[in-house]
Amino acid sequence: MTTPATLTWLAGHEFRLGWRDLTSLMTAGGRRRRRNAILAIVVFVVAMHAFANWVVKNYATIDIGADPLILLTISSTLLLSWALLLSQAMESVTRIFYTRSDLDLILTSPVSARKVFAVRMARIAGGAAMMALLLASPFINVLVWHGGPRWLAAYGVVAAMAATATAVALALTVGLFRLIGARRTRLIAQIVAAVIGAGFVIGLQILAIFSGGTLSRMAALHSPWLLERVPEAGSFMWLPAYAILGDRMALIAVALGGLIILAGAILLFSGRFGEHALAAAGVSAAAVRQRRGSLRFRPRSPASALRRKEWLLLWRDPWLISQTLMQILYLLPPAVLLYVTFRHGTDAFVVLIPVVVMAAGQLAGGLAWLSISGEDAPDLIAAAPVTPARVLTAKIEAVLGGVALVFGPLAAVMAFESVYAAVVMALGIVAASAAATFIQICFRAQARRSQFRRRHTSSRIATFAEAFSSVAWAATAAVAAGPSVFALIPMAVALSILLGIWVVRPRAA
């Protein structure tokens, strides 16, 4: 047993909390769900190894050479992964700042707050590393299997990437705190995290579109323009790539560099962490005044009151807004592709329509959960003189109205180019949104809106069904835009998913 209040004792406490958080996220506490989660992990690991074997087997024998294309490809992949890690770390740092949980206990205890927050930052780095290793390990294992133990160095590189991503996330979040204050930091940090996560992929895709007219990221890396401008083979920029390929000195440099950067960030920011966390906690207690323009009550029916309430709550949800912005951001590459293709007089609907339809389905799923399951005053609604059917209808209208507000203008713009394509897109948006809403209705479970992040734990079936349904409707719209009667095939798949959901839905719902 370790001595209380030491770094190792605190680390043990953080590890226990982290582990329980993870297991509850995966199993929602149920014994049967735990068995299912273990089974799902085993299936996932095996499937990922099979996939990794197919993807990277042929690269296992690459030598530590100076081929700029190889170095560029590996470095770009690492940069892409690092951007995603940074995004994840920023989300974690922001969450720790704004979640009150044990803050009162920590700050009123005689333990140094600096020590506690240092451990907490290390936990974020550990969490980021674990998540990255979970996804990277099948690829690394396959490379080790086919190319020898030198590939084990990749584990060290991934850990170093997680450490630097956490350090940069800390610096960015603390910087935002100082720059714009606690109130605005939450929303801006969430948006920055989303943009960082999506931005790199999107940037590469746009670059690829302009250079090759395709969505392939690799096309951009093969461009002679870029290859002429990459650094010399001996540049420190390639250290992570060399480390991955098994260069021991490069590995030591990368691992040490990562640790030093993280340790520096912890030393630099842990002292201020408590101060900023207190400021963040004060935000929830601080008053947010609305404009006094709504002094007059307007005559409303129950349905209209419900719709307005849902829209107000959605509009005032910073997390949702950042997610919506990200959805729109993801539409940027296909939009650029559309522009590039139209410039040459070729139809590009097939690319644009499914992306929009899928994004609409995903957005509708989130909105539907917030409106239908995430009701913060269920007793008030249940005690009101309104039938449950009318309440549900009003909430569905609020969801579909929100989706229409975001995606309607896109369909309208499309109508200028082709009325048929616009109609197909609009129908696809409606179908994907209605399907996602239907799935949420079938699996609705009363929860608070603040539990949105954990909504996936309530039903894995609903989560997967929502994703597959969106994909199927996107495929239906893409084929229909052709136009082709073969659109009936993915449509049948989409309807089968909904039928399956109806059959397996919890009867209490």
Next chain:
Amino acid sequence: MHASRPVSLATRGLRKDFERPAVDGLDLTIYGGEFYCLLGPNGAGKTTTLRMVVGLLRPDGGTITIDGIDALARPEDAKQITAWLSDEPMIYEKLTPYEYLEFVAGLWRIGAAAAQARARDLIGWLGLEDQAHTRCEGFSKGMRQKVALAGALVHDPKLIILDEPLTGLDAGSARLVKNVLRERVAQGGTVIMTTHILEVAERMADRIGVIANGRLIAEGTLEELRVKTGTGVASLEDTFLALVADAAA
């Protein structure tokens, strides 16, 4: 005494089973303009009873009549004249009290002008003027309870049902809530309230019902309960403990 007054709430043979009977054939009759306190030890079935009355739980048996309306057959009509307030105020963090009241008025189909006037009065009575346009997310428990109470009263209900409404309130807020409830009863409204604070029941209730194991074990004014237990001039606490002990024996 009550013969001339209309019945505000009547339950007959009300029953709800979870793993064991939570409410077991409960007969209650509460009259219009009455302040009725429902007392009982933890797990006695008070909250389950009230949740069935306001339509949050479906009974396994029995009937509920509110102001002559069969609440199980015509739930919307019964809810139109009823208000519910629980110990944990459920309000929307991102709405202001004014917006919350406008929403509740919409749910109860109250005309905009009437609802607005009533909301202004309630906000004034409850001392919420300064926070009327501030989002509820930073409010204390007492402030939230006041907003929820204003929401319960904005549609001018005939029957107000409250489950432990004073839990966690400071003395000032508790007094304010009690005054508002007294005012409602003085205007002819009916209030049914559960509480563990026996002094409140002793001072405010016209009649008290004591529930144990899902059954009504005693009912009447404080004086009638004292007579029943033979506790003379004892406090309600002594009387209540004696009744519960008898029921357990």
